[in-house]
Amino acid sequence: MTHTKEMNFDGLVGPTHHYAGLSFGNEASTRHRLMQANPRLAARQGLAKMKALADAGFAQGILPPHERPHLPSLRRMGFSGSDQEILARVAAAEPQLLSAVSSASAMWVANAATVSPSADSIDGRVHFTAANLHSKFHRAIEADTTSAILAAIFASPSHFRHHSPLIQNGLFSDEGAANHNRLGSFKKPGIQMFVYGKDMLGDATGPLRYPARQTLQASQAVARLHQLRPECSMFVQQNPAAIDLGVFHNDVISVSNEQVLFYHQQAFADTGAVREQLTRRLAALEQQFVPIEVPADRVSIADAVQTYLFNSQLLSKANGKMTIVVPEEVRGHRAVWETLNDLTADGSVIDQIQVFDLRESMRNGGGPACLRLRVQLTPDEYQAVNQRVIMTPARFDELNQWVDRHYRDRLCQQDLACPQLLNEVRTALDELTQLLGLGSIYDFQR
Numbered sequence: 001m002t003h004t005k006e007m008n009f010d011g012l013v014g015p016t017h018h019y020a021g022l023s024f025g026n027e028a029s030t031r032h033r034l035m036q037a038n039p040r041l042a043a044r045q046g047l048a049k050m051k052a053l054a055d056a057g058f059a060q061g062i063l064p065p066h067e068r069p070h071l072p073s074l075r076r077m078g079f080s081g082s083d084q085e086i087l088a089r090v091a092a093a094e095p096q097l098l099s100a101v102s103s104a105s106a107m108w109v110a111n112a113a114t115v116s117p118s119a120d121s122i123d124g125r126v127h128f129t130a131a132n133l134h135s136k137f138h139r140a141i142e143a144d145t146t147s148a149i150l151a152a153i154f155a156s157p158s159h160f161r162h163h164s165p166l167i168q169n170g171l172f173s174d175e176g177a178a179n180h181n182r183l184g185s186f187k188k189p190g191i192q193m194f195v196y197g198k199d200m201l202g203d204a205t206g207p208l209r210y211p212a213r214q215t216l217q218a219s220q221a222v223a224r225l226h227q228l229r230p231e232c233s234m235f236v237q238q239n240p241a242a243i244d245l246g247v248f249h250n251d252v253i254s255v256s257n258e259q260v261l262f263y264h265q266q267a268f269a270d271t272g273a274v275r276e277q278l279t280r281r282l283a284a285l286e287q288q289f290v291p292i293e294v295p296a297d298r299v300s301i302a303d304a305v306q307t308y309l310f311n312s313q314l315l316s317k318a319n320g321k322m323t324i325v326v327p328e329e330v331r332g333h334r335a336v337w338e339t340l341n342d343l344t345a346d347g348s349v350i351d352q353i354q355v356f357d358l359r360e361s362m363r364n365g366g367g368p369a370c371l372r373l374r375v376q377l378t379p380d381e382y383q384a385v386n387q388r389v390i391m392t393p394a395r396f397d398e399l400n401q402w403v404d405r406h407y408r409d410r411l412c413q414q415d416l417a418c419p420q421l422l423n424e425v426r427t428a429l430d431e432l433t434q435l436l437g438l439g440s441i442y443d444f445q446r
């Protein structure tokens with residue numbers, strides 16, 4: 001790597017991937033509740049995306065799954081006895097709780113943390129705040145392991161600064177990078193746009209039907225922790241009506257890359273003001289803003305939620321143009337596919353579309369962008385990253401074989417209490433930490 005670049009870290013799907021309807025407000029999660037899942041296929045689909053992007057020359061990393069079912073969480077709820085007894089008891093008493101502590105939701109690493117590049121922070125380091133994921137119980141239990149994983153991968157204190165998750169309270173509900181966009185050249189200071197669902201201390205109305213998962217207070221706290229210059233951070237409200245239509249994170253309705261923001265006309269509470277503010281703030285940094293707005297009369301919010309058009313990855317190519325990575329569902333929807341093709345026709349900064357089958361993840365409301373955490377790194381910082389988590393052809397083969405050895409091709413809620421599954425998971429994860437050189441990051445390893 002010769003200059004500052006973005007590296008994408010994708011979450012590897014865990015062996016207990018299943019559909020439990022745990023995320024009220026995320027309509028795919030609710031719709032596919034208790035459907036049979038295929039963890040092996042889910043992991044392979046994710047790996048195939050990582051491999052294809054690495055092969056195309058994009059820097060690609062891997063973030064490991066978490067330990068699930070998470071027995072320490074069950075013990076904290078008062079379940080006692082041997083691991084086997086605990087699993088049997090919770091399965092009989094509260095199967096939904098067993099699902100929650102077994103969810104593979106840590107795969108959606110866009111919610112793992114908020115990351116700020118060193119170019120934007122006063123101390124010149126890359127900052128990470130692991131998200132507390134307060135809004136959903138099954139996700140709130142991710143925060144500690146996420147912190148351990150990030151510390152194991154970005155270990156150098158002279159390059160990387162890690163902050164504890166925000167205090168677990170509704171006031172500071174934080175869902176990480178899914179509600180955060182960084183605009184501007186990778187090489188210079190840029191603008192960090194935090195998108196929140198609700199201002200807990202203000203009067204503006206939030207969504208009425210579904211929860212707002214990101215608060216303004218959380219976004220502001222992260223900006224302070226990351227030492228962002230006030231003129232380089234901005235806070236905008238997501239359109240509450242969009243949240244009520246199933247846009248549970250901002251990355252379901254907009255995505256940025258360098259100068260570009262690709263977004264739906266109704267993404268924000270005041271979309272015109274967002275456009276104007278970004279133009280002005282980037283101009284102050286002597287940079288241009290390139291908005292790509294999709295009008296509501298071409299793609300409705302419902303279509304955006306159904307296809308995940310905006311949950312795409314925009315990636316900078318060596319030729320100065322960008323590629324857009326979209327899920328198969330976009331190609332399957334005529335109006336959405338036509339719109340995307342029109343937008344990427346002659347002269348557009350986006351000159352390539354790449355389609356991936358991510359159906360296993362999509363059924364839980366996670367598209368290409370949900371599966372990745374963006375980290376912009378200078379060449380020096382890149383060298384300081386644990387090199388074992390970088391995707392290479394050899395790593396891809398090892399991981400695919402590892403998945404085939406350990407993952408089931410069918411999983412339902414009823415399978416979660418199976419003592420065998422717990423052993424399978426622990427054996428697999430123990431091997432994985434060795435493969436990726438991560439040390440002991442899981443509770444069962446301590």
Ligand SMILES: NCCC[C@H](NC(=O)CCC(=O)O)C(=O)O
Binds near residue numbers: 021105
């Ligand atoms: N960024 C995408 C996140 C998707 C995730 N879905 C879930 O957790 C669904 C799990 C289930 O219902 O089994 C969520 O809503 O946080």
